[in-house]
Amino acid sequence: MQIVMIFLVGILLSSVVMLPTIHAFLNNYRTSTVAGYLSSLWHYEKKFYLKVFSTLFVPFPFVDFIQSESKLYYTRISMNTLMFIPFLFAFTKKNRNAALKSLIAITCLMMSVPAAGRLMNGFGYASNRWTFVLVFYTSAVLVEMYDTLKTLDPGEKKMLSAGIIVYVVLCLLCQVYVTYLLAFIGLAMIVFTVGVYLLTVQYRNDLFDHAMVALVLIGAVYQTVFVFSPYGGNYLFYFQDEALVEQSLNDYSSRAALNADDGFYRVEMEENRTNVDGYLGINGTRLWWSVIPSSMTEYYMDLALDTVRFNCDIYGLDTRTGLLELAGVRYYTRPAAEEGIIPYGYDETASTDPKYQVFENKYSLPVGYTYSGYISEEEYEQLNGIEKEQALLQAAVLEEKNLPLPEAVIEQPMEQLTFEPVSFDHAEWSGNELISSVQGGQITLAVDVPENCELYLYLKNIHLQGESTNVKISAGRSMDELLLTEKTALITTEAFYWPVIRDDAAFNLGYGHDGLNTITLTISEEARFSIDDIEIYAVPMSSYEKYVGKLGEYVLEDIAVGEDQISGQIFVSEPRILQFAIPYSIGWKAYVDGTETEVLRSGGMYMAVLLDAGKHSVELRYAMPYLKTGFVISLAVLLYLAGSAFMKKKGRKS
Numbered sequence: 001m002q003i004v005m006i007f008l009v010g011i012l013l014s015s016v017v018m019l020p021t022i023h024a025f026l027n028n029y030r031t032s033t034v035a036g037y038l039s040s041l042w043h044y045e046k047k048f049y050l051k052v053f054s055t056l057f058v059p060f061p062f063v064d065f066i067q068s069e070s071k072l073y074y075t076r077i078s079m080n081t082l083m084f085i086p087f088l089f090a091f092t093k094k095n096r097n098a099a100l101k102s103l104i105a106i107t108c109l110m111m112s113v114p115a116a117g118r119l120m121n122g123f124g125y126a127s128n129r130w131t132f133v134l135v136f137y138t139s140a141v142l143v144e145m146y147d148t149l150k151t152l153d154p155g156e157k158k159m160l161s162a163g164i165i166v167y168v169v170l171c172l173l174c175q176v177y178v179t180y181l182l183a184f185i186g187l188a189m190i191v192f193t194v195g196v197y198l199l200t201v202q203y204r205n206d207l208f209d210h211a212m213v214a215l216v217l218i219g220a221v222y223q224t225v226f227v228f229s230p231y232g233g234n235y236l237f238y239f240q241d242e243a244l245v246e247q248s249l250n251d252y253s254s255r256a257a258l259n260a261d262d263g264f265y266r267v268e269m270e271e272n273r274t275n276v277d278g279y280l281g282i283n284g285t286r287l288w289w290s291v292i293p294s295s296m297t298e299y300y301m302d303l304a305l306d307t308v309r310f311n312c313d314i315y316g317l318d319t320r321t322g323l324l325e326l327a328g329v330r331y332y333t334r335p336a337a338e339e340g341i342i343p344y345g346y347d348e349t350a351s352t353d354p355k356y357q358v359f360e361n362k363y364s365l366p367v368g369y370t371y372s373g374y375i376s377e378e379e380y381e382q383l384n385g386i387e388k389e390q391a392l393l394q395a396a397v398l399e400e401k402n403l404p405l406p407e408a409v410i411e412q413p414m415e416q417l418t419f420e421p422v423s424f425d426h427a428e429w430s431g432n433e434l435i436s437s438v439q440g441g442q443i444t445l446a447v448d449v450p451e452n453c454e455l456y457l458y459l460k461n462i463h464l465q466g467e468s469t470n471v472k473i474s475a476g477r478s479m480d481e482l483l484l485t486e487k488t489a490l491i492t493t494e495a496f497y498w499p500v501i502r503d504d505a506a507f508n509l510g511y512g513h514d515g516l517n518t519i520t521l522t523i524s525e526e527a528r529f530s531i532d533d534i535e536i537y538a539v540p541m542s543s544y545e546k547y548v549g550k551l552g553e554y555v556l557e558d559i560a561v562g563e564d565q566i567s568g569q570i571f572v573s574e575p576r577i578l579q580f581a582i583p584y585s586i587g588w589k590a591y592v593d594g595t596e597t598e599v600l601r602s603g604g605m606y607m608a609v610l611l612d613a614g615k616h617s618v619e620l621r622y623a624m625p626y627l628k629t630g631f632v633i634s635l636a637v638l639l640y641l642a643g644s645a646f647m648k649k650k651g652r653k654s
Contacts, residue, residue, distance in 0.1 A: 012637045019630035021291075025122060029297035029311050030290060034118075035499045036125025037073065041115040044073070044126075049112065052077065056170075073117055075128035080219035081190060082212075083138050085197060086145040088163045089156070097144050104137045125497045150208055164194050192218075252276050253333035254284060256356035260349075264367045264561050266327055266581070268343075270334030272315045285316040285327060296583055299605035304385025304458070304506035306489035310498030318487065318508045319343045321454060321541070322389045325548055326603065328581030330364040333357065340485045341510030344454060344541050363548045368556025368568060368618070370576040370611070371396040373408030380604075385506045386456055386537050387412055393547035396577040396602045403610070405575055413543035414456075417536045419447040419519075427523060434462070434531045436523035443521045445536070451514040453538035457507040457521075461532035462491060469496040472524035475507040479517050485510045491529065511541065556580075556618065567619040572611050578618065579608040591619045 011018065025031060037044065055077045090097050110116035110130045117126030152160065171190045197215065228236045240248070254269040254277055266283040277284025290312045300308045303323065307315035317323040319332065321344045332346050336357050346359035374396040383391055391397065395408035421429070427441030428434075435441075449455055457475045464471055469492060476486035489505040492498075509519065519536070554576060556568035570578065577600075582588070584601040590609045591597065593616055602608035609618070 009637060009641070013634055013641075015630035015633035015637075016627065017630065019626035019633075020624050023625045024291040024293075027293055028291040029294040030124050030498075031122065032294065033124070033311055033494070033499055033501070035311075035494055036118075036127075036497050037114050038495050041118075042113055044112070044114060048072065048075075052111070073114075073126045073128050075111055075117075076131055077134065078223065079135075079138060080216070080223060081194070082197070082215045082219050083142065084163070084167050085160065086142045086149065087138070088160065089148060090141045090145050092159065093148075097141070100137060100140055100144060104134065104141070107134045107137060146212075161198070164198065168194060249276060249279050252280070253335055253356040253358075254282050255280050256351045256353045256358050257331040257333050258282055258352070260331055260358070260360075264328065264559060264566070265330035265364070267331045267333060268316050268319060268324055268329050269332070270338055270340075274313055274315070283328075285324075285329060286314055288313040293583060293585065293605075295601065295605045299603075301500070301502055302381075302385065302604060303388055304502065304504040306487050306505055306507050308500050308502070309490050311500055312498060318506075319510075320389060320508045321345065321511075321544055322393045322547075324361065325363065325365055325544075325551070326392055326579075326581065326606070328365060328367050330361050332359045332361070341512065344511040344544065363545065363552075365548065365552055365581070366555050366557070366559060366568075367561075367566065367581050368559070368570065368578055369551045369581075370554045370570075370572060370578050371408075371551070372574065372576060373406045374398045374403060374577060375408050375410060376401055379410075384458070384460070385504050386414060386458060386539065390414065390539070390543075390547075392603050393544070393551070396579055396608055397604060398577075398600055398602055398608070400600060405577065405610075411543070414537045414539040415450065415453075417447050417449070417538055419445045419536050422446045422518060427521070429531075429534065432530055432532065434459075434523075434529040434534075436525070436527050439525045441523045441526075445519045445521075445534075447517055447519060447536050449514045449517050450538050450540075452512075452541050453514070454511045454541065454544075455509040455517070456537040456539065457509060457519055458535040458537060459489075459505040459531060460535055461503050461530075462505055463530045464491045464493050465528045465530055468525065468527050469493050471527040471529075473505065474522040474524075475509060476520045476522065477509040477513075477517055478520065479513050479515065484513055484517075564622040565620060567617070569615070569617055570611070571615045572613055574613050576611050577602065577608050578611050579603060579606050580620065582607055582620070585622070585625070587622050587625045589621050589623075591621070592616050 039045065051072055052075050055072075055075070056079065091101060107130055110120075111128045111134070114126045116130065117128045118124065120129040121127035168190055197211070228234070230237070252269060252271055252273055254267045257267045258280060264283070266285055267277065268285050269277075272286070274286055274288035277286065286307070288310075292312055292314070297308070297311060297314075300314055303320075305314075305318055305320075305323075307318045309315055317327060317329070319342075324332075324343060331349075332343055333351075334340075334342075334357055336351075336355055338357075342359050343361075345363045346361050349358050349360040351358040371394075375391060375398075377397060377399050380388060380391055380397045390412055391410045394410055422444040423442075425442040425444075426438040427436045427443050429443055434443075455477065459473070471491050472488050473491060474486055474488040477484045487507040487509065489502075489507065490500055491502070491505065492500050494501060521534075554570060554572045556570050556578065559566065559568040566580075566582075572578075579602050583605050584599070584607045588599050588607060589596060590599045590607075592609060592611065597609050600608045600610070607620075611618075
C-alpha cells in the first residue's frame with residue numbers, strides 16, 4: 001500500500017504534463033484506429049509463442065529482427081543469462097514469494113494476449129511493453145532469492161546442475177536462428193556465465209558477492225554490445241554524428257524562405273522530410289506527430305490527399321493550390337536542380353541560398369480571411385476530395401446551422417476528362433478490380449488536357465485486398481515522353497501498424513502543359529485492390545482566381561504574432577465569417593473588440609469567428625488545454641510534500 005500511495009502521489013505530482021498529454025492522446029486519430037495484428041484479441045499466431053520462447057535463450061532477439069520484427073510485436077525479453085538461476089529456485093520452492101510469482105505469471109500472460117499489447121501501446125497496434133514490467137519483477141526475484149542462493153543444500157545443488165544442463169541445451173537449440181558468428185558468441189556467453197556461477201556457488205561461497213557483481217555487470221555489458229555492435233542488433237547504425245545531423249537538418253529548401261518577410265506565412269517544400277520545419281523554425285505544412293488532433297488527420301483524409309503516409313505522418317498539401325491558399329502558404333521551395341511543375345500563381349523570387357529556388361504566391365492570403373456564407377458539414381461530406389477543395393474556397397464549412405448568414409451555393413467548375421488506356425504492363429484494371437501481378441506493374445493512360453488547368457488523377461473508393469498490409473501507388477504525368485511530375489500514395493489495411501484507411505486517393509499532377517499527356521500508374525508490389533473507378537479531373541485556374549479574390553476582399557490586417565497570441569484589425573461591410581489558417585483547438589480563445597466570442601471549427605480543421613459589419617480588433621490567445629489545471633494540482637501536491645517533510649523534521653527536533 002505504501003508503494004501504491006507513492007505511485008499515486010507521483011502521478012498527481014506530474015499532473016502539469018500528464019493532463020495536457022492525456023487530452024492530446026484522447027483527441028488524436030490513432031486512438032480511434034484499430035491496427036496491427038487483427039486476427040484475434042486473445043491470442044497471437046502459433047509461431048509467435050515459439051519465437052518469443054526462443055528469445056529467453058539468446059542474448060538478443062535476432063529472430064526476425066531485421067526481416068520481420070513485427071512478427072514479434074516488439075516482445076523483446078532476452079534476459080541476462082544470470083537470471084535463470086534465481087528464477088529456477090523461486091519457482092521450485094513452495095510457500096515462497098507467492099505474490100511475486102503470481103505477478104510474473106500474470107505479466108507473461110499479458111504478453112501472450114494481443115488485447116493487452118494494445119493496452120500497453122495506447123490502444124494502437126499490439127506492442128508488448130509488458131516486457132518492462134517483466135524486467136522489474138525478475139529483478140525483484142533476484143533480490144528476494146539472493147540470500148537463499150548462498151546456502152544451498154546438496155539436493156538444491158543437484159537440481160541447479162540439472163537445470164543448467166537443460167538451460168544450456170535449450171540455448172544451443174535456439175542458436176539455430178542466428179548466424180554462426182552470433183551462435184559462437186552467444187554460446188561463449190552461456191558457457192562463461194554458467195561456468196563462473198557453478199564455480200562460485202558450488203565451491204567458493206566466500207567469493208559469492210564478488211562473483212554476482214561481476215556477472216551482473218558483464219551480462220549487462222554483453223547485452224549492450226549485442227544491441228549496439230555491428231555483430232548484433234547494430235542499433236548504432238541508425239544514428240549519425242552530431243555534425244552530420246546538423247548539416248542534414250539544414251540541407252532543405254524551406255530554409256531558403258526563412259525570414260522572407262516579417263508577417264505570418266507558411267512554406268510548402270518539395271522534399272519530403274517530416275518535422276524539419278520545426279527544427280528550422282519555419283511554419284511548414286508537413287509533420288510527423290503521434291498525437292495529431294483527429295480533426296487535422298480527418299481533414300487530409302477527407303480531401304483524399306496522397307500525402308497522408310501514415311496516420312501520424314503527413315507530407316504536406318501536395319501543392320494543391322486551393323489548399324495552400326487556405327493554409328496561408330506564401331512560399332514554395334525546392335532544390336535548384338529539381339525539375340517539375342510549380343504550383344499555379346507562384347513566381348520565382350530571391351533565395352537566401354543559390355542551392356534552392358523560392359517561389360512566392362502572388363495570390364497569397366493572410367492568416368485571417370473571410371467568407372460571406374457557409375455550408376453545413378453534412379452537405380460537405382457528400383462531395384469527393386476534389387469537390388471539397390472547391391467548396392472550401394467558396395464557403396465556410398460549419399457544424400452549426402441557422403446562423404445569421406446566407407447559406408452558400410457551391411459551384412463545381414472542374415471538368416471530368418475522358419481518357420484511353422494505352423498499355424498494361426503486368427497490371428490490369430477491369431470492372432471493380434485493380435491488379436498488379438509483379439512488383440512495379442504499370443497501367444498507362446492517355447488524356448487530352450485543356451488549357452489553364454490543374455490536373456488530378458482520382459482513384460475512387462480504392463481498398464487493398466489480400467495479405468499485403470501496405471502498398472504504394474505512384475502516378476507519373478508525362479508529355480512527349482518527358483516526365484513532368486510523379487506523386488505517390490500509400491494504400492494500407494488496418495493490419496498495418498500506422499494505417500491510412502482512405503476511401504479515395506487524389507494525385508495532383510500539376511498545372512499547365514495542355515495537349516496530349518500520358519499518366520502512368522505504378523504499383524509497388526504484387527497486389528490486388530477493389531476500386532470503383534479511375535477518374536481524371538481538370539480544375540480551371542480562372543475559377544481559383546475568382547474564389548481567392550472573394551476571400552481576400554476583407555482580411556485581417558496589422559497582424560501581430562506573439563508566443564501564444566495573434567491579433568489584428570479588420571473591416572467588413574456586412575456580417576462575415578473570419579477564418580484563421582490555424583488548426584482548431586479548445587486551447588484557443590477569441591476576443592472581438594475586447595469581448596470573448598465563440599471559436600468555431602471551420603473548414604474541417606481551421607478556426608473561425610462571426611463578425612458583424614464594421615471595424616473590429618480581433619485577438620486570439622492560446623493556453624495549452626488542462627495545463628493550468630495540471631499546474632495547480634502539481635503545485636498543491638508539491639506544497640503538501642514539502643509541508644509534510646517540514647512537520648516531520650520539526651517533530652523529530654521536538
